[in-house]
Amino acid sequence: MPAGTRGQTDDTTHFFRISQLAIAVSLAACSSSGTDQLSAPVRVSLIGLNDFHGNLQPPPGTVPVRAEGKDDSSQVAAGGAAYLASLVASLKAQNPGNTLVVGAGDMIGGSPLVSSLFHDEPTIDVLGAIGLDLSSVGNHEFDKGRNELLRMQHGGCYPRSADGSRGVVGVDTCMTDGRFDGAKFQYLAANVIDQKTGATLFPAYHIKTVGGVKVGFIGLTLKDTPSVVTPAGVAGLRFNDEVATINALIPTLKQQGTSAIVVLIHQGGATTATTINDKTCPGFAGDIVDIADRLDPAVDVIISAHTHQEYVCFRPDGKLVTQAGFYGRIATSIELMIDPASKKVIRKDANNVATINDVGARDAAGALIPLPVGYAAQKSDRATSALIQRYVDLTAPITSAVVGKISGALNRKTSSAGESTLGNVVADAFLAASSDSTYGTKPAQIAFTNPGGVRADLDGGLQITFGQLYAVQPFGNNLVTMDITGAQLRRLLEQQWEGKSGGGRVLPVSAGFTYSWDASVPAGAAPGTGNRVVPGSMKLQGVPIDAATTYRITVNNFMASGGDNFSVLNHGTHVQQGISDVDATSAYFKGRDMVTVPRLDRITRLN
Known part of the structure; x- marks a missing residue:
């Protein structure tokens, strides 16, 4: 079990063992009767991120976790992209080849100087190195307008600073061999419409084949994005209703043979829980609740964002709704069991996992707080740390x-x-x-x-x-x-x-x-x-x-x-x-x- 994850996969592993045993019995019965053998269920794993906001270095603040056998919570220092990279790698290792990393927006924008001084190019590069596959856009992706967001996706040097001067290659933009290649991951924007062309700014959805089954991802941001972004940042764009947009795409994804549908949406809610992974979801409320309850039943998972909250909640109709806090302090580990014959998700669960770093949380007197029993810090990923340190060194004279x-x-x-x-x-x-x-x-x-x-x-x-x-x-x-x-x-x-x-x-x-x-x-x-x-x-x-x-x-x-x-x-x-x-x-x-x-x-x- 990887450090920092406690025992979040125990129930899932137990379920998979039981499922595999049942499948083996079923296959034997089918074989003896001469009927066609059934295909084994496929385990698909997702790692959900949101509201990273360019926090490449460990951010201030802590995450409340609960130790084994304890009723109260303990605070742990969490976050930092080098530690997040290690956590993602350890989670991927639990289901090699069948794990995708996905985001729900605001991965850039509102970033610390170590990223924003270089127009968030460092964050885009780091997220690619971590292994992000897909992400919806969030409202902060539009902070500098559509052209800058398109540059984040497709690459190219920063063309013009706010004061009218041009970006300087090798100084504040295109820091790697004089170029910036853009995101290795794909942005999705199902409800962001170019008013001139009528087309979406980025693809509305993306279908990934995992373990032989197709998983459809719909990505979008809150329809009220124009009210929380500088008007110039969204000029010429229309933001459609979230529910109508998603439901209209369901038939298309079904026609293409998807077995699971996952929504990546930059909108959220909140609970009154005082520690992570309280799946009773006390007081769960917010815009995401109404959205989830009006979505087509074909939607299996909703990875949400925007409210900077942490939750793993099931709606009455079985939809799984998650959010992983903010600044990379938490990642959501989502497990799906998919029946390839019926093309349906037969079981799903999720756990939020703290990205515990070795910086350490301290009490009011400044003393280091020991980690609770069962928890350990992630190791800093060397390659990611080296990539970040380059920008830390460049900004040090300013930040210090x-x-x-x-x-x-x-x-x-x-x-x-x-x-x-x-x-x-x-x-x-x-x-x-x-x-x-x-x-x-x-x-x-x-x-x-x-x-x-x-x-x-x-x-x-x-x-x-x-x-x-x-x-x-x-x-x-x-x-x-x-x-x-x-x-x-x-x-x-x-x-x-x-x-x-x-x-x-x-x-x-x-x-x-x-x-x-x-x-x-x-x-x-x-x-x-x-x-x-x-x-x-x-x-x-x-x-x-x-x-x-x-x-x-x-x-x-x-x-x-x-x-x-x-x-x-x-x-x-x-x-x-x-x-x-x-x-x-x-x-x-x-x-x-x-x-x-x-x-x-x-x-x-x-x-």
Whole structure:
């Protein structure tokens, strides 16, 4: 049994032995009666990955696992592509030749500097080396637009940087012998339609023959991708409904003789489980549940993503729904037994396996936490490690530069009102970077950032490096300052809850601006229907906001272009571009002896 996997294949192995015995008895009976012998069931293994986001090095954070005979969970350090490569290899060795590695999107985008500085070419190369066969697209695959995504698939050097300069071969692009060959794996995009041609951006499906049986894979992303991506990134593309797209493809896959159908979809849900592999799936909810329950019964497995959660759940009709967390900390080991005669899956199961590394988890005092009984760290794959180290060395002078100090941990954990300490600091940094005459003729008065743009916590110690700040804001967004009225400011806040966002898009706001919102008021389901912001509660430096007065605000260019459905910002006036978000935050840290942990008192939640 490979290190780090505990005993996740015990039940499966036991089942296979029983099945093989039953098959042998059946074959003997058929032979004695003179009838045709039945074909033996075929074991097909899948390894599911999702939301890798270019985390080539071990990311911060841990995974909760449960030791044998224990009721509580233990935290283990997990992740890192070199360790993931070893885990994938060990899982493949359990079913040689009949194992496929598949992804459910967001394999790139929002990546640490070690990958993003080189336009995510390192991650594409590493995923190919690990053995990824297929992946759906996710919303972050569109961060830099369709042409860049097509380059990721087909290869070629990076043509143009955000500032208009060209990529430099051997410096930030085409780092291997002056070329980049593109992905060894195939992207799938069943519901992403080129509006000019009517064709899908990538193939809608792919059929793999494994052990003599055909397995069909349908890959797609969430239909709401345009609302969570910069509009320029999806220009000219249409994103169709997930369920209608999948169900329409089922007859085609069946006609081609598939024995199993697997959906790779960048959409997900969540459970309330406190450790991995709690297959009771407590509180399982989210968009993926409704999608799964409306899919054709011919779908056997749904490998999901997007919500950065971990689960292995069975729906009432038998569909298996999985997700493997995020950043490569977990891989999903899926086992299918397929009857080639009936062309049906006769048994399926899955287990999420932690990519335990040898970095080690530490307690609050900094002491190394021993691994629970039955667990062991993966060995770092040498070839993958060497590939990554090349880029680590190239970025080291940048990532290791100290930019400031913090008085305590700054993280994304939100209060009941939706505030976080790190979100507040980022908003303050935006305001500081746009509050003098060097940025524009009129300084900003309020700054916001989107919570999805804050990707990592700052809890690694007193000193903060540029690499840590880049991990917080890896998208390369620029600041944008504009004028909006008090009435538009109110609309901006109401749009935090409109549609499906619930309370998950409460915007971090800079110091000096305060307001209250009432959780007892239903969130607006359509534009203009929300009324959660308490009348008269919006204040700037203690002075009530006037609906007719113009205020100058700063956001990032993602929000400014209507990202996350903040469409009111499309109507801002006197718009001016500013510096990058990470440069703004870096300058904020450099300009202070110590960045203190802010109080969470800018937003008040009632009821």
